[in-house]
Amino acid sequence: MSKEWPLWEVFIRSQHGLAHKHVGSLHAPDAEMAINNARDVYTRRNEGVSIWVVRALDIVASSPADKDILFEPANSKVYRHPTFFPMPEEVKNL
């Protein structure tokens, strides 16, 4: 068994934010301690109102090598952006 504690990714929802944002990672032996550690390491300056922790191993990521194939084609298709439509005032947080 490895002596290192497993790695966890930490997501914090800030006071005014609507979604949890990735803020960094840390080591902890289990979920409970990961939450405690996240509180101690990442919310010392009043950053958050809610914490998520996810085992880094459980995150599935796209491969950096696929960057061109995955994202390049969207580059030249400016008509996909909704900037050509005026948004009504009442629609918030879009």
Add this chain to the structure above:
Amino acid sequence: MKIDNKIKDAKINYLLRQGDNALILSQQLSQLCGKGPALEEDMALTNVALDLLGQTRMWYAYAAELEGLGRSEDDLAFLRDARQMRCCLLVEQPNGNYADTMMRQFFFDTWHYFFLKALVSSSDPRVAEIAEKSLKEVTYHLRRSGDLVVRLGDGSVESHAKAQAAADALWMYSGEMFIYDAVDTAMVELGVAPVADSLRADFLEHVAEIFAEATLNMPAADAWMQRGGKKGVHSERLGFILAEMQFLQRAYPGAQW
């Protein structure tokens, strides 16, 4: 409202005891900054030290104000000798290994939590205010130190042995907070401070609960308890803690930075 002088002195003394407890434990934890067993633990412990320092300031500010001699919070922290410090003996016990540090913290946090919880309904609004602010921090301290005592006690053979040794060695310092003297009693009579009996019962119940989960043997509740800290009778260790903490103000009086 005119406060009787004797009562006033008792109250200042009482406030200093709370401030001194928080200050000395904070200083001890600060010495572990950069030496924690893991980065996350290191920061957590330092956070606790900072919380306690903030609480020290609130107690000292109020004590200095009542005293009315123009002494500042800094004067109270840096210019009093061991004989004038009123912290309980528990907080001056050495950091030792991590089980020692966490067991000391757990005993202190357990008392501190129930104490502050009762103090929230103090007849002195300023005391109640400090208690309410501190209680939020201390609730977390207790959750954390209890969690770590369980992990150490119910961990490996070695961590269990160290946690049990720490509990046995520190137990005799866990009773002083509940042994009331004339100052404490005067504060209870005024409704400023809570009575000791119910606090002690809550303390024992919580320690028993955590120790059961941690598979640790709880020392006897009626064991002999050390005392003296409240009166300024300390172990020689406090002198060393103060020597380091106060060095700058002693060597360069009034130095600012």
